Amino acid sequence: MIPALMLFTFSFLMFAFSLTLVYRALTDPTTSRVLGRLGEGQPQLSTKLQGVVWLDRAFLQAGLGRPSERLGLWLALWAVVIVLAGLLGGWVFLLALVVLPPVLLKLFVSWRYHRRVRRMVEQLPVLLDHCVRSLKSGRTLADAVLTAIEASSDPLKSSISRVSRNVQLGVSLPEAVSDFAELYERDEFRMFALGLKVNHRYGGNASELLENLIVLIRERDQGARKLKAMTGETRMTALVLGLLPVFVVGFFMVTNPDYMLKMWQDGSGQRMLLTALTMQIVGSVALWRMVRSV
The missing domain is CATH 1.10.287 (Helix Hairpins)
Known part of the structure; x- marks a missing residue:
């Protein structure tokens, strides 16, 4: 039993080390340039995020930072705990520590994400109302949105501040808001981004558009609360x-x-x-x- 556990631990550590090497190779600037040149002219397929990138995205959505910075350390500690559990408690404890930590981590990250996004959606009408008041006072749409972001409160402020950073880096406001909406995958954020895109391309009364969006978001929230009460x-x-x-x-x-x-x-x-x-x-x-x- 003990040699088998030692062999399993060694293979698990080698697997974690190989994942770390692959991640470093993919994030290396030289490798990125080479992959970019090789991918020129190839059709771009929409693929699901996998591996470390998916893990970073899930933790970023939940507001927990980036786990990939210390992924190798956490995997090594997990392997040591699994081996100790197998030696002291038998195969049942070993199997439990192999299966339960990823499941519990997934459940915690999902619960944290949904709670955070629900709070952000509740704060979004306040941000849009601030934008409407700024527009009516004579500000441009970009200035109104950036000012509303600075005046908002957490968790929406810490999440949507990526829009301000992207705008400062030269990204247009509709594209920056679209990036934020795709990160958190909520229809309310996508409608906000779509409204900015339509106004940026075709013009129109931005304050009226945002006011209608506020009404729509509040009606959706009211309907969701009624459904929750009925079920x-x-x-x-x-x-x-x-x-x-x-x-x-x-x-x-x-x-x-x-x-x-x-x-x-x-x-x-x-x-x-x-x-x-x-x-x-x-x-x-x-x-x-x-x-x-x-």
């Missing part, structure tokens, strides 16, 4: 169904811990518990997806 019973039922098995196991552990321990020490009982755990995870994910769809 409250369904979501509560799913929550009870998901937590009931956990409460039952906790009740047995408190009132009669020997029952669960003896079941775990038996081979068939251990398989039953692992099967129940797998079914609980699959059922919780299914209930979560069903609740997200309503």
Whole structure:
């Protein structure tokens, strides 16, 4: 058992080291220039972000910084913990530490992203209202948007400040807002970017456009709140169904811990518990997806 764990640890560390080398090669300026020359004239296909770039994007959306700067260190620590768990607790703990940390990290980043973006959408009408007042006082659209960004509050200010940085670097305001909208993937931000593009290309009354956008965003928010209130019973039922098995196991552990321990020490009982755990995870994910769809 121990030689196999040592071999697994060594291979895992080599894999992490190879990922670090690939990331450094892809981010090297010389490599980027060579890849750019090789890609000239080739059709540009829209591919999904993968690997370290996807991880950086997910953490940036959640406001957690860039994990790729210390990715090798975190992978090495994770491998050491996995080996210690396998040596001290057996294959069950080893499997748990291989599967649970990525799943829990994904859930935390997703929860942090959705909470942050929801707060940003709630702050967006205030920013647009500030833009409208600035436009009516005689400012240009670009000045009004940049001034509203400076006057906004976190988390919207820290996120949309990338628009100000891109404009200072020479990017047009509609393109900078489009980049921000594509990063956070929300329809409200995309509508804001589309309105700026239309006004930049065809002209028109910018203050009236932003006022209509404020009304649209608030109506969407009101509709979402009504839907959430109408589906409250369904979501509560799913929550009870998901937590009931956990409460039952906790009740047995408190009132009669020997029952669960003896079941775990038996081979068939251990398989039953692992099967129940797998079914609980699959059922919780299914209930979560069903609740997200309503």
